[in-house]
Amino acid sequence: MLQNNKELKSKIDQLWIKFWSGGISNPLTAIEQITYLLFMKRLDDLDIKRKAEADLTGEAYTSKFEGKWLPIGMHENEGNYVEKEILRWSHFRHLPAEERLQHIQLNVFPFLKALNGEESPFTYHMKNAVFIIPKPALLVEAMSIIEEIFELIEKDAIEGGQAFQDIQGDVYEMLLSEISTAGKNGQFRTPRHIIKLIVELVGPQFGDRVADPACGSGGFLLGAYQYLVTQLVKDSKDLKLDEDGFLRGSVSSQLTKEESDILNNSLYGFDIDVTMVRLGLMNLMMHGVDNPNIDYKDTLSKGFTESDSYHIIMANPPFTGSIDKGDINESLQLSTTKTELLFIENIYNLLKMGGTAGVIVPQGVLFSSGKAFIDARKILVEKCELKAVITMPSGVFKPYAGVSTAILIFTKGGNTKNIWFYNMQNDGYSLDDKRTKLEGNGDLQDIIKQFKKRDPYKDKDRKAKCFFVPKQEIIEGKYDLSISRYKEEEFEEIVYEKPEAILANLKDMERVINKELAELEGLLG
Structure with a gap:
């Protein structure tokens, strides 16, 4: 896990200090500018890698840096076109400082903004983006540190078995940990190993439409993409278990064009923060999703009209936010302004009949006695097959927050007969602010194993880590879904x-x- 890499953390700190002393003091502005540089570097690296793989396999590949490009505002004559090859990071990194800054401002950044064509979500959401690094010296220093960061990431990927690396997400998380705005409005980046766990539990299939209605930097969508690519090429010898015990591989080059196109059109994300939308778009593009579908939309508001649209939804919605009552989507019937409850109903509405969701909620949702809380749980139990309630320890979201959370796995339109509970006590990392990797994988792989072989006729021992509770007992308890209500503690008499x-x-x-x-x-x- 990259946040445990002290050397990388030191480089992130250096980068942060350079931007601060260089005149970019707004933390989110600094993060956005750093992200643009990460994107430029990753785009070049990925293009070179794909071209080499295509040469090896004999398949056709068209580089994003092939041909010529007309800078915005220039007239169409031969002298105004520039070779796309000079827009690569590996080219402009050698330019003198002042020339480099001017080249990025006038050519590279405008080219990146229009990378996927005028009609793409990426181009639409990047149209107002600006490259505001003011000083040539800051640019040169920042690029040098970013190259060192990529070297460390590559080393970490090899040593930790992380074939897919959420580079932007990891660096973004480290930057967020430096600023006081981390966790604002209850938004916390979901740890990568928790994302992998949820993806395994919901098990998206190739061709499924997968969505996250509060996607942030796109972690769940990237997790789904990684899982699906791995399923398609799982016979490859390149695959191996990563540091959390999950099988993942970076062999997307083995996909056919048809498979790649289907995957590209399978992932959909929405967020109400335009900066996060840009981060999410670039994050997926840096990992092989050529034209991601992430949009700036408030999925709880009246302006959002989708329903019955997705086979799979995975989300970690904001926990502590609220929405103006007058702006709540009329399809949402819960009498509340609490976003954690409205998202449960919204996710239910967005699922196709038979579609499955994996959602993280604060544990208060499981037992609070307010009418809206009970009504939200009734949706899960009466209108869905609520398959699992997995409680997680309070340290999972540290250093941002110590809130206790749970994972809900449910299928729309199913028939709940018994609900499977699991009490996660160890997620494979220390539960303090450092979140140090521990030996082994904690309960992660056991959760997957027990979930797949769960049996309501056998799993009745409520002193165990996991067990079933009949629906009728849940109803009699006002739909209370807290594991503590049903678990029997075993006391040793002394x-x-x-x-x-x-x-x-x-x-x-x-x-x-x-x-x-x-x-x-x-x-x-």
Whole structure:
């Protein structure tokens, strides 16, 4: 896990200080500018890698840097076109400082903004993006540190078995940990190993439409893409278990064009923060999704009209936010402005009949007695097959927050008969602010194993880590889904000696001590 790499953390700190001292003091602005540089570097690296793979396999590949490009505002004559080859990071990194800054401002950044064509979501959301690094010296220093960061990431990927690396997400997470705005409005980046766990539990299939209605930097969508690519090429010898025990591989080059096109049109994300939309778009593009479908939309508002659209939804919606009552989508019937409840209903609405969701919620959603909380849980139990409630320890979202959370796995339109509970106690990382990787993978792989072989006729021992609870018992408890209500704690009876015996033992000990003290005094004369 990259956040445990002290050397990389040091480089991120250096980068942060350079931007701060270089005049970009707004933290989110700095993050956005750093992200643009990461994107430029990753785009060049990925293009070179894909071209080499195509040459090896004999397949056709058209480089994004092939041909000529007309800078915006220039007239169409031969002298105004520039070769796309000079827009690569590996080219302009050699230019003198002032020339480099001017080249990026006038040519490279405008080219990147229009990379996927005028009609693409990427181009639409990048149209107002600006490259505002003001000083040539800052640009040169930042590019040098970013190259060192990529070298460390490559080393970490090889040593940790991380064939797919959420480069932008990891660096973004490290930057966020430096600023006070981390976790604003209850938004926390979901740890990568928790994303992988949820993807395994919901099991998207090739061709499924997968969505995240509060996608942030696109972690769940990237996780789904990685999982699907791995399923398509799982016979490859390149695949191996990563540091969290999941099978993942970077062999997307083995996909046919048809498979790549289907995957590209399978992932959909929405967010209400335009910066996060840009981050999400670039994140997916840096990992092989050529034209991602991420849009700037408030999926809880009246302006969002989709329903019954997706086979799979995975999300970690904002926990503590609220929405203006007058702007709530009329299809949402829960009488509340709490986003954590509205998202549950919204996800239910967005799923196709038979579609499955994996959603992270604060544990208060599981047991709070307010009418809206009960009604939200009734949706899960009465209108869905609520397959699993997996409670997680409170340290999972540290250092951002110590809130206790749970994972809900449910299928729209199914029939809930029994609900499977699992009490996760260890996610493979320390539960303090450092989140250090521990030996083994904690409960992650056991959760997957037990979930796949769960049996309501066998898993009845409520003293165990996982067990089933019948639907009727849930209903009688006002749809309470907290594991503590149903789990039976096993107490070990400790038998103490009688007070008289304890007193006698103390007197014996005192006699021995007095005897030894008397012997010591005799030796001293």
